[in-house]
Amino acid sequence: MVSQLKKGCRSVEEFRCLNRIEEGTYGVVYRAKDKKNDEIVALKRLKMEKEKEGFPITSLREINTLLKAQHPNIVTVREIVVGSNMDKIYIVMDYVEHDLKSLMEVMKSPFSIGETKTLLKQLLRAVNHLHDNWILHRDLKTSNLLFSHKGILKVGDFGLAREYGSPLRQYTPIVVTLWYRAPELLLGCKQYSTAIDMWSVGCIFAEFLTMKPLWPGKSEIDELNRIFKDLGTPNEKIWPGVSELPGMKKCSFTEYPYNTIRNRFGTYLSDLGSDLLNRFLAYSPSRRITAEEGLNHTYFSESPLKVNNQLENMSVLLNPHLVARLTLD
Template identity: 65%
Template sequence: MEEQSYSPVECIDNDNLEKTNTPEAQLTETPKAKTKKSKWESESDNESNESESERRNSKKRRKKIHDSEIDEHSQPETSESTRRLKVPNEDSFNQSPSTRSISPIAEPINDMNISSTPSPAPESTTQSFVERIIKSAPAPLPPMLAGCRSVDNYEKLNRIEEGAYGVVFRARDKATGEVVALKKLKLDKEKNGFPITSLREVHTLLLAKHPNIVNVREIVVGETLTQIFIVMDFIEHDLKSLMEDMQVPFLQSEVKTIMLQLLSAVAMLHDNWIIHRDLKTSNLLLNNRGQIKVADFGLARKYGSPLGPMTELVVTLWYRAPELLLGTKKYSTAVDMWSVGCIFGELVNKEPLLPGRTEIDQLTKIFKLLGMPNEKIWPGFSKLPHAKNIPFIKQSHNTLRSRFPYLTENGFDLIAKLLTYDPSKRITAEEALKHPYFSESPLPKDPEMFPTWPSKGGGERRKSYTSPSAPNVAHGVEKLDEEDQTLLGSIFENQGGNDYGFRLKI
């Protein structure tokens, strides 16, 4: 008699359908479901109570079913894939969904596991809300090698501002019509090739991809080698100009949202061994959807461990850490956290926290705010290069609390940790993100609920409404007849031939 062969799918359709209702098949469902559960969960309590004898009995029953199937189909040699499909053991759960849907035994096992698996505990409302504000950075894309396009592909609309390392323009992509920001690097006076600051900025912006860091689209060039532009997303506002036009400071809920986004971006930079070295409100951009974007990486650079010597002439004066003012050559991410503390104070009070005119004046303002440092609170302070040349301020107490009378205790604790003298004790960005200040009431506001303002960079202007003048009809009362005098103060006033005041149209 000719031997009949079966495909794996035919074996499932014919055999397993018959074995579904058999007692042996039903007995095998329970241990198989447990086997799958133990594979994905960590040390279940039910699995720990199963005895060794039950495991051996279950294994014997599976082997018995397997041997009977081989005899029934008269197949002396069965492939490994066929055995896995016939016997719903642990390996059957690793197959594709299309394969599992064919098996009538795998389906009830899956249903039983889904119902027996405990539902995950719901996360706290505060944590989920903060995570919605702080968005994780996307996975980095592989680098692409391509030639730079010409700046002629963009139409210049207007000039936005000029900084120390470039001029920013608003432009429109001629192909797509999208409005972008073009930053022209200042290379006219360079005699030693491409400047290292511009090279670091381009490299850092292309490397640091984060929802709260300005996105760089491409690099375009002009007709000469000195015309190099960085094409970035256009953002409507910068915080410094925006706060100057605001009548009142940001709400506490809005301050928390801004700080969470800023700390998230700074934490990402520090995790990738990058120091910004110029964090300030004018370098923080805010769009009309309540999203903060860190910009201007002209002074950013990578650092390593152990720390090597770096220049201390970094960071705008108002946001410069005291160790930089005192001439240290070795510093790390703590200088960025001091700048974050100054930004925090500026957001709360709507004015710069330490607006010094010179380095000495800046140190004096710091000492008057936080007290004179010493070796006890700042080990190594006296060994800094400029520590002996600064004037001694006879003030040992801290006046930080008087500058923020309406800040909560947790908020004051956060700004105090950000403005700590000792860099090694200064709070990090990762630690600041977990501070209880962001989980207390009022909770951070959803960025989508932020108000919108007219964009200066976009050429928008605030609408002004001219208030009407007061009516002067009283000056001509004696000239009115008796009928017109009876209409004074009503909506029918001045509807006659004489016009002694403003006319109300009906």
């Protein structure tokens, strides 16, 4: 792998780093300028130190997944570049100005329902494309949703993404950031599929409406208790097989009446909107709505309609000084 990279890749020396954007579990992201054409790009330096044989399997998986997953609403990979001593590998991606978490923290006013529909539809298109290509993202959250000045949402950070197949294999349940983690994962299920991403989409949908995380748990047990308080404590009737999950066998939970989440969203959502949110947050993975079904849900057909395919006037919602700072070269 390394010898192939050495033959076919440009050097990172052909880019000038401008500033560090973020550091995640699987790498550091920089804003950089391509010296060849002065274009601004994002450079993700992949972490190498954990692998005995040099090239980390998680990084190889991320590169492979991103190359397979190209879509207008998924971050675009331009090329792979290498450090001068072949000791560092970088993914070169289109630079996108904002992530939605940071953007929402500084917005002057919340998204309108039309804007929420536009964002949600873009997210569903990306997730539908991933699932059509047998890819689980496994870490959907607002900080991993990039947002351009042209109003285009792009799903990023594929460090936890995995290809899946039929029959389903067993995977680690310790994936997805806690606040967006599906109940089957919280309860220790190791055989899971696309439904875990759809639960995350539901949490993000709710966050678009209120500008706050839906269930900001402090631990797995706290997260489950927050979910159960809003959706009711699950049982075999509404979630066949739940009593056999490791977490249900180990812990006892308070009994809450079934599903009172509408009380939290009555001022934000119509009947159709509430129906869509509940379908994203269905307990049973087999009953949870798919991305394709979500795209076709009648919520998107009722007034107010989505504003357009993008949100081209989002800058009016932002602090102008922040916009200026983010666009400085």
